[in-house]
Amino acid sequence: MSDLPEGLHLVGAADLARPLPVVQWLCQSLRIAPGAPTLFSGYGYSGKSVALQSLTLSVASGSPLWGGLACSRGRVLHLDYEQGRRITADRYQRMADELGIDLASLEGQLEAGILPSVSLTSDLLCRVGEDRTLVVVDSWRAAHPEIDENSSEVRRTLDAMGVASEKTGCTFTTLSHSRKPPKDGESNGKLGIRGSSGFYDGCQTVYLFDGTTVGAPIVHLEKDRIGGQALEPFVLRIQDTHGGMGLSIRREDVSAKVEETISEQQAKVAEFLLATPDGIAGVELLAEKVNLGEKRVGALVGALEATGVIKRIRVPGVRGNSCRIIHSSHVADSSPF
Secondary structure (H helix, E strand, C coil): CCCCCCCCCCCCHHHHCCCCCCCCCCEHHHCECCCCCEEEEECCCCCHHHHHHHHHHHHHHCCCECCCECCCCCCEEEEECCCCHHHHHHHHHHHHHHHCCCHHHHCCCEEEEECCCCCCCHHHHHHHHCCCCEEEEECHHHHCCCCCCCCHHHHHHHHHHHHHHHHHCCEEEEEEEECCCCCCCCCCHHHHECCCCHHHHCCCEEEEEECCCCCCCEEEEEEECCCCCCCCCEEEEEEEEHHHCEEEEEEEEHHHHHHHHHHHHHHHHHHHHHCCCCCECCHHHHHHHHCCCHHHHHHHHHHHHHCCCEEEEECCCCCCCCEEEEEHHHCHHHCCC
8 A cells, every 4th residue: 555645544434333422612602612713794784793702802801791791711712813902902991891800810811913914824723722722813805815706715714724623623713804795684694705605605604784773783604514403683782881981792682673663664665754854756756865775674664554654545637656655743744746
């Protein structure tokens, strides 16, 4: 039998047949574990960086994540290629205040590399992963200015993170940007991740943050390579506390957020029509004016009409689009359309 090249390690059938060890979850509820990296992807100011810093602090301190999720405790390294020391330190201080943690007491558990000038090579990833439970790279784009995010080269570092995790047992997580969410508020799914499909393909667990409302993103699990499980989308409620000294991140059921969003959008449509005595010629134009998807506005108009808030008025003698949508309080004033 000829010698195999260096770097090719074969596992025989007997080894493949052995019982597998228990998955060493970092956070089982979120399906985050060692292996290929976990990706948080979201539009700008969608809360993904805050969410990942919260995960970092919970792992370093052993505190419940987002109000109740259990995490493994261990040493953490936050490689901050994007925010800088002031923003990163301020967030950790405010999160620690909210959790009642003495941040200084986490010396040796939590470390940050601020605006590193080093590239994420396989060797470096293995070194930073040694004796650590979690390594965070924020963000992938800022850490790789030399790589076109639309090229297959994005897999290079993601695959290297997987190899480093295999060797060290450390969990790697990173952030990427996504496309702007659609007006109707629906999720873009995995197609929402900006750049190459390698971001999705190269990661073990993928979360997409729909930041349509600042401070309350809806979070979708788009990929779980280990178990293929599906999780219900959830809301992360991000709020200042203690007069701005604290920062709270709480996981909430998505139904409350959806009801709140629909209520806000109904109010937006009603307020626009209240300020438009002549009404507006149809759902398509109304959707454009209130900056929402046409399908969503059609549903909102139907709901508001059923409760008597708005009316559809037929315009006599006008062909084509002969129906206008008007606020009920203007009906009497607009009778001779």
